[in-house]
Amino acid sequence: MAFSFLPELVISIVVVHVVIVGLYYIKSSKNPLLPVSWPVVGILPSMVVNLHRLHHYISFDLLTPSGHSLKVAIASIRMFITCDPTNIQYIFSSNHTNYPKGEDYAEIFDMTRGSLFSADGESSRRERANYQSVLSNPLLVGLMTKCCHDKVEKSLLPFMDHMVRTNTHVDMNDMLMRLVFDLYATTIFSVDPAYLSLDMPSVHVANAMDTVMEVGFVRHIVPAFFWKVMRRLNIGPERKLAAAQAVFRGFIMDMITERRKKGHIIGQEVHIDVLSNYVNDKNYNDDLLQATLITYMIAGRDTIGTTLPWVVYNLAKNPHIVSSIRNELAPIMSRKAAIAGAVTMMTFEPEEVRPLVYLQATLLETLRLYPPIPIERRSVVSTDVMPSGHVVCAQDIILVSIYSVGRMESVWGSDCLEYRPERWLSNDGRQLRYVPSNKFPAFNSGARLCLGKDIAIMQMKIIIVAIVCNFDVKMVDGQAIDTKLSCLLQMKNGLKVNLSKVQM
Numbered sequence: 001m002a003f004s005f006l007p008e009l010v011i012s013i014v015v016v017h018v019v020i021v022g023l024y025y026i027k028s029s030k031n032p033l034l035p036v037s038w039p040v041v042g043i044l045p046s047m048v049v050n051l052h053r054l055h056h057y058i059s060f061d062l063l064t065p066s067g068h069s070l071k072v073a074i075a076s077i078r079m080f081i082t083c084d085p086t087n088i089q090y091i092f093s094s095n096h097t098n099y100p101k102g103e104d105y106a107e108i109f110d111m112t113r114g115s116l117f118s119a120d121g122e123s124s125r126r127e128r129a130n131y132q133s134v135l136s137n138p139l140l141v142g143l144m145t146k147c148c149h150d151k152v153e154k155s156l157l158p159f160m161d162h163m164v165r166t167n168t169h170v171d172m173n174d175m176l177m178r179l180v181f182d183l184y185a186t187t188i189f190s191v192d193p194a195y196l197s198l199d200m201p202s203v204h205v206a207n208a209m210d211t212v213m214e215v216g217f218v219r220h221i222v223p224a225f226f227w228k229v230m231r232r233l234n235i236g237p238e239r240k241l242a243a244a245q246a247v248f249r250g251f252i253m254d255m256i257t258e259r260r261k262k263g264h265i266i267g268q269e270v271h272i273d274v275l276s277n278y279v280n281d282k283n284y285n286d287d288l289l290q291a292t293l294i295t296y297m298i299a300g301r302d303t304i305g306t307t308l309p310w311v312v313y314n315l316a317k318n319p320h321i322v323s324s325i326r327n328e329l330a331p332i333m334s335r336k337a338a339i340a341g342a343v344t345m346m347t348f349e350p351e352e353v354r355p356l357v358y359l360q361a362t363l364l365e366t367l368r369l370y371p372p373i374p375i376e377r378r379s380v381v382s383t384d385v386m387p388s389g390h391v392v393c394a395q396d397i398i399l400v401s402i403y404s405v406g407r408m409e410s411v412w413g414s415d416c417l418e419y420r421p422e423r424w425l426s427n428d429g430r431q432l433r434y435v436p437s438n439k440f441p442a443f444n445s446g447a448r449l450c451l452g453k454d455i456a457i458m459q460m461k462i463i464i465v466a467i468v469c470n471f472d473v474k475m476v477d478g479q480a481i482d483t484k485l486s487c488l489l490q491m492k493n494g495l496k497v498n499l500s501k502v503q504m
């Protein structure tokens, strides 16, 4: 009892220590942005000073000057940070069994414990096989693309049209996040929460998902002892996380309960959603079922929902790329117009968008510069030597900066910081160039490669062509486009745009 305040006292002492060292560091350093490793706290002060530009700091202040890989300490945590493609190949493919996600990872993302998201070894192979079989079922894939097409036609385009008619500017980040949440709730549970509708309902479950990723990020960078103490005391970010987890879990549990009550048949139709593959499977108890469905929501909603606003942002900044996409669409549009006559707005079917290589190059270029999962974390089982010559020791943490790989001059050339979809195309512009996943790890690399890549590309194509073909998008002046501190590369303050209709 007498020591019940001890954890808070320890936290306070450490926070004060870090702040004093940080202030001293800013005052004494000629350039406070340059990293210095301090005794006890390591690079923590320089990282704290640079948190607002973390990914740039990792890429250009840490990795570029050190030849793309370095060992650092953040307080008591030993880390090896890399973006070197030969190391990536080694970590994710050639010697991947020595670099699992690890127990720390499962603790950080405790909501997903047991599911593929945080599993390693045999259980990850078993779970991965199940996900693979669900996500390659042609009926489900068909449903996912059809549902995307329907959502675009019935929710997205009417919403955007309304914004034009009422001359209201739109937060594209918010709008697309709502759309993608609806899309994934519909394909996973056959329930459409209609987050994207004119009355703009509260998006508390989507907000809770964002909080999970924001506090997950804090758990990555502070020593486990601190966040566990905060969790126990239910203070600070951990208090926020506990509330968010309750909302997210509550939503998932409601979906499961509802399905168990109503069964698989609605009217004459049998559900072919994700939930129907698991709900009667005896290998999935309630906890594992919940964790699995949470993983599906995160895998689809977080990634596509994070990427789409960056696509729109880059298109708004590059009108010549919008023209190139429209040129690629022109033959399909005139064919459709000849059949349907004059239409006010157009949508596109999966078969129509599949061959559009310039559009695909635009999506890949966005993922190169703005990967929704900017950092991958792995642990080290036993001491080993990386291809770059660095020795990593058991218990070290490995951070692979996917964000940095996309901005490496040695991989992408001297124009690596330019947004240029053409770099993905063959000389005649008709085919996509192959880039191995260790040089383009936005969809991960090796044994744990993303299982939803093709679905994601198809859905993003359907959504982006509908926007590009029907609307002109102009960014509202004077806004700072920034990223959140999160495990995802989400926009911090949204993306405000003005819309106008393209005359068909």
Ligand code: HEM
Pocket: 116, 117, 128, 131, 135, 299, 300, 303, 304, 307, 367, 372, 373, 376, 441, 442, 443, 444, 447, 448, 449, 450, 451, 452, 453, 455, 456
């Ligand atoms: C822009 C879209 C997407 C991107 C950039 C992306 C990227 C990634 C990345 C980086 C990972 C590895 C994550 C980790 O190490 O934990 C991953 C894993 C995974 N993704 Fe995606 N993803 C996208 C969309 C999707 C979609 C739409 C689905 C399914 C509907 C999906 C299903 C999965 C699954 C099941 C895994 C786990 C694979 C494993 O751990 O073995 N992804 N994805």
